[in-house]
Amino acid sequence: MxxxxxxxxxxxxxxxxxxxxxxxxxxxxxxxxxxxxxxxxxxxxxxxxxxPHAHWQLRDRVEGLVADFDLNLLADETRFPYxxxxxxxxxxxxxxxxxxxxxxxxxxxxxxxxxxxxxxxxxxxxxxxxxxxxxxxxxxxxxxxxxxxxxxxxxxxxFTWEDRYLATSTSYQLHDLGFAGAGYISDPEAWAAVFHVPDTGPPGIWRIVYPIGPEVDEKQELQPENLQKKLFHILGSANPEPPGGVFPLHYNSIYRVHQRVAxxxxxxxxxxxxxxxxxxxxxxxxxxxxxxxxxxxxxxxxxxxxxxxxxxxxxxxxxxxxxxxxxxxxxxxxxxxxxxMLEERDPVVRRQNLDEQRAIAEDPVRARAYLMETSMINSVREAAEIE
Ligand SMILES: Cc1cc2nc3c(=O)[nH]c(=O)nc-3n(C[C@H](O)[C@H](O)[C@H](O)COP(=O)(O)OP(=O)(O)OC[C@H]3O[C@@H](n4cnc5c(N)ncnc54)[C@H](O)[C@@H]3O)c2cc1C
Known part of the structure; x- marks a missing residue:
């Protein structure tokens, strides 16, 4: 363009x-x-x-909300603080x-x-x-x-990660459970990323992405009963009550994830x-x-x-x-x-990580510095400075 x-x-x-x-x-x-x-x-x-979602959260699968980050802290840095x-x-x-x-x-x-x-x-x-x-x-x-x-x-x-990612989506509205429009759920086994996207129009759908191990059969994992079981496991402590006890599901896919740079x-x-x-x-x-x-x-x-x-x-x-x-x-x-951080298995390190994220979110100076990095403003500005 x-x-x-x-x-x-x-x-x-x-x-x-x-x-x-x-x-x-x-x-x-x-x-x-x-x-x-x-x-x-x-x-x-x-x-x-x-x-536009100005807030994103870090949650623990069992304990719930750990940290809430507010992109409005960057309102003097960008016209689009979300x-x-x-x-x-x-x-x-x-x-x-x-x-x-x-x-x-x-x-x-x-x-x-x-x-x-x-x-x-x-x-x-x-x-x-x-x-x-x-x-x-x-x-x-x-x-x-x-x-x-x-x-x-x-x-x-x-390298390419051993585990693959399964992306599914539900029209059950996670806002009602206290979720912000973007969130990450930490858990040693069933960590996940959760995003509210528009789909065909309001109220939108919620995409939930979680890992599946290298040994798992993809077809089996995509069976509706397995998707339901997994969503209840991931979201369970937030007490979801989908109608009839079933999450209305939409799109599903599984993909491989790489970490590579030419x-x-x-x-x-x-x-x-x-x-x-x-x-x-x-x-x-x-x-x-x-x-x-x-x-x-x-x-x-x-x-x-x-x-x-x-x-x-x-x-x-x-x-x-x-x-x-x-x-x-x-x-x-x-x-x-x-x-x-999301998949950390050592309970002591997990606790330290979550406490650290909470402390950052609660301190506006640290939160602002953190958001400058995570919202990619730093990386774009740094690139522009390189001669
Ligand atoms: C299933 C899946 C889920 C993903 N989910 C996320 C996510 O949740 N968040 C995130 O940040 N990223 C996600 N990604 C990654 C993200 O989609 C990519 O970073 C992004 O699509 C990269 O854009 P791109 O245009 O560089 O490449 P692509 O989107 O891969 O587009 C490449 C295009 O080139 C075409 N093409 C390929 N080979 C040829 C050829 N030889 N000749 C002509 N045309 C060709 C393809 O048909 C395609 O249209 C996901 C990727 C996949 C595959």
Whole structure:
């Protein structure tokens, strides 16, 4: 979108026949909302039912509420002091419509799976099953199995967690049990992330994501009776009373989670952004957000190169310097720390962790510093400072 707004010709090749409609990310942090606002998308996200949640909680599965964090503490730092919840598959139609109606220099072709990318001294040749295209640069935004990243010959370093994550959702309203719109439940076995998302409209649905062990059979785990049992276990101490004793369930899926960062984000005429460049667990809602931060960062540089003849080698290096270390220092570190904290098994360490989180939330100075980090304001500002 940013490139189209600067009248740069762009061809988007998407493997699927249409936009996908699956349960993925759904929380946008303040700097991301600011970026989407500059693209004209934020207003439409609200119109599509996006839910601003200023509070998020840390809870213990048995003891209940541990800490409540209030993003209003950042009201002097951002115009959007909240997390905006909207499913990823509700944002993509907004962006596609904006592209089609406002940026004539951008063309989107569906059903075009990229199979090969070959850079040379003048440009890049991109092949799909049926066509060959030429461009000056290729940006790989095609997820963890990136063809562009492979063509760059860089590693995707890190690891894949043993446990998988099951995401389910219920229209039973957890607000009624004292839940804030976003929350994390700590437990050595049955930890979970809980998010209120708009779905097709008010009152919205609650997404609950929890781990399943490597030995567990996926089909078995997705049986309705097992999902019900698990939800009662996770939410039990909050005393849920769904009608007829059954949570009304909606979407379910199971996915694998990686912690990986490519060893280089831009080389020659090739660039990677989003999951093609990095992947992390969903605890903290950092994956999609940081991918948008990459895209906005590299777009500004490509505009400088395209319109003002800036040196691409220098600016691609700067993109790599600005974004790659940020992923290690902030995104990987935070998402891994969040997971370890939620699943901590040592009762003494668990108690210390929860007490520490409560103390932070209750002290406005510490809470503000913590929220600057967890809402990704620090990582975006730090990247911008890197020369
Ligand atoms: C099931 C699931 C649940 C998730 N839940 C959360 C969550 O709760 N919170 C969170 O923060 N993150 C979550 N994530 C991660 C988050 O969705 C990703 O970080 C985000 O989607 C990354 O966006 P992206 O555009 O980089 O990649 P993707 O969303 O993966 O998009 C890549 C696109 O490229 C297309 N493509 C792939 N290969 C090719 C090719 N060769 N040629 C052309 N097109 C291609 C794909 O069809 C797809 O449309 C989840 C991911 C999954 C898979």
């Amino acid at each position: 940013s490139l189209g707004m600067a009248d740069i010709p762009v061809l988007v090749l998407e493997a699927e026949q249409q936009l996908t409609h699956d349960l993925r990310a759904g929380a946008f942090h303040p700097p991301t909302i600011e970026m989407l606002d500059r693209l004209g998308a934020a207003e439409r996200m609200f119109a599509a039912g996006g839910l 997390r905006l919840h909207l499913e990823q598959h509700r944002l993509t139609p907004i962006l596609l419509d904006l592209i089609r109606t406002t940026t004539p220099s951008v063309e989107v072709q569906f059903g075009q799976r990229v199979t090969a990318v070959n850079p040379d001294s003048d440009g890049v040749t991109v092949e799909t099953a049926s066509d060959t295209f030429r461009g000056r640069y290729a940006i790989g935004c095609e997820g963890v199995r990136s063809v562009v990243r492979e063509a760059m010959g860089v590693n995707y370093e890190g 060893t280089c984000f831009a080389r020659d005429r090739l660039i990677v952004a989003g999951d093609a460049a990095h992947a992390n667990n969903p605890l903290g809602g950092l994956g999609l957000n940081s991918g948008i931060h990459d895209a906005v960062n590299i777009s500004a540089k490509l505009i400088e190169i395209w319109h003002n003849g800036a040196d691409s080698v220098e600016l691609f290096d700067r993109y790599d310097r600005q974004r790659r270390p940020i992923h290690h220092k902030h995104i990987q570190a935070m998402s891994i720390r969040n997971k370890r």
